[in-house]
Amino acid sequence: MQLSKDNIQAQNQSGLKHHEANYNHLAEGLTAQGIDVETLVKAVADFQVAVPSWALGAGGTRFGRFSFHGEPGNLEQKMADVGILHALTQTAGAVSLHIPWDTPEDYAAVKQLADQHGIVFDAINSNTFQDQPGAALSYKHGSLCNTDEAIRAQAVEHNHEVVRIGEKLGSKSLTVWLADGTSFPGQRSFQKALAQTEKSCKEIYAGLPDDWSMLIEYKPYEPNFYSTVIMDWGTSFMLANACGDRAYTLVDLGHHLPNSNIEQVVATLMAKGKLGGFHFNDSKYGDDDLTVGSIKPYALFLIFNELVYGMRNNPNNPDMAWMIDASHNIKDPLEDLMQSLEAIQEAYAKALLIDQEALTAAQLNHDVVQCQEILQGAYRTDVRPLLERARLGRGGALNPLGAYRALGVREGLIAERGKHTVATGL
Ligand code: PSV
Ligand code: MN
Numbered sequence: 001m002q003l004s005k006d007n008i009q010a011q012n013q014s015g016l017k018h019h020e021a022n023y024n025h026l027a028e029g030l031t032a033q034g035i036d037v038e039t040l041v042k043a044v045a046d047f048q049v050a051v052p053s054w055a056l057g058a059g060g061t062r063f064g065r066f067s068f069h070g071e072p073g074n075l076e077q078k079m080a081d082v083g084i085l086h087a088l089t090q091t092a093g094a095v096s097l098h099i100p101w102d103t104p105e106d107y108a109a110v111k112q113l114a115d116q117h118g119i120v121f122d123a124i125n126s127n128t129f130q131d132q133p134g135a136a137l138s139y140k141h142g143s144l145c146n147t148d149e150a151i152r153a154q155a156v157e158h159n160h161e162v163v164r165i166g167e168k169l170g171s172k173s174l175t176v177w178l179a180d181g182t183s184f185p186g187q188r189s190f191q192k193a194l195a196q197t198e199k200s201c202k203e204i205y206a207g208l209p210d211d212w213s214m215l216i217e218y219k220p221y222e223p224n225f226y227s228t229v230i231m232d233w234g235t236s237f238m239l240a241n242a243c244g245d246r247a248y249t250l251v252d253l254g255h256h257l258p259n260s261n262i263e264q265v266v267a268t269l270m271a272k273g274k275l276g277g278f279h280f281n282d283s284k285y286g287d288d289d290l291t292v293g294s295i296k297p298y299a300l301f302l303i304f305n306e307l308v309y310g311m312r313n314n315p316n317n318p319d320m321a322w323m324i325d326a327s328h329n330i331k332d333p334l335e336d337l338m339q340s341l342e343a344i345q346e347a348y349a350k351a352l353l354i355d356q357e358a359l360t361a362a363q364l365n366h367d368v369v370q371c372q373e374i375l376q377g378a379y380r381t382d383v384r385p386l387l388e389r390a391r392l393g394r395g396g397a398l399n400p401l402g403a404y405r406a407l408g409v410r411e412g413l414i415a416e417r418g419k420h421t422v423a424t425g426l
Pocket of ligand 2: 177217252279325
């Protein structure tokens, strides 16, 4: 199923007048504040986020999984789903593959599909947290950190293989996330596990093509519940430094202990030129993988404030690999992703509204009240007309979710694929 621009434009017609009035009203107010609205709309329109290949089916928990009908049953169908998202939102211009969940069989066909939908391949993810069918050795007691050299070698080689796959598709970065850790005190020497991990990471890094980077993701717990080898940004940062210039830390919003100041983590990493990737989601308790902005939209805005600051002031960071990393089991995955994409763009647009000069002046005057006024003034602005204008300019939908429902996309997918398809992934 592919949505045509004509289909989408026809859906837009009824809302155009309302949009125009809202946009003009907002633009007038922002212009009066000295904001260049066209530049703002262009920045929002240019912001593209990768969709992970595993988020297109219903996610599960260890207690079960409830299928969402019409799920993509293979990579080609997943690409079609990202194409639908991108056609409607004009924000999802990239896909992030997880290997081996989504190893392409026919590269030419997959690339052609991507071109057809205007999608590029962003960071590619390795997987040494599950044993693959037919694998010679098991990762039950760790992969890159394992005490057994042969197991570490198998895990390193898997990462090299993932890079070779990514090269054929045009990816330029490898994301490494490890489940390695322990569930019981005394199970393993912390120091030795870290040393082995560093050695293995360096071996992976040594095999990267010159124009590739390596993104090292951290997470405090799960699936291991006592310790994780790469548990926090500091450990990731240390490993990235040990590997070399093209190794960076990747921040996943769900991978922090409750109340962590993620915006400060972002600021610190950007100041050091070591933030390379970002996974969006939201959570109440842990790595809940909920829709972006569904629980803590103000925290997301504060994080974006630091990202915007860093993108302007710390050119030593690479172009960020932005990705949604959310997946759960009660919403239509495509609708959920549209909500996430909207929340990301909204937080980004609001962060762009912050008057950085005024904020600096207020900071220098120790005017704490004014600092808060400036941040919250930007946050309280309803920027949705800007997002609409950015989408319209690229041929997207005024209201992606509304168009998706009105066009009967899920019904169409069910008719095409059937009710009981199951997507690969978690
Ligand atoms: C792990 O929780 C993670 O955030 C990593 O990015 C994985 O690649 C992804 O989720 C899917 O398991
Ligand atoms: Mn992640």
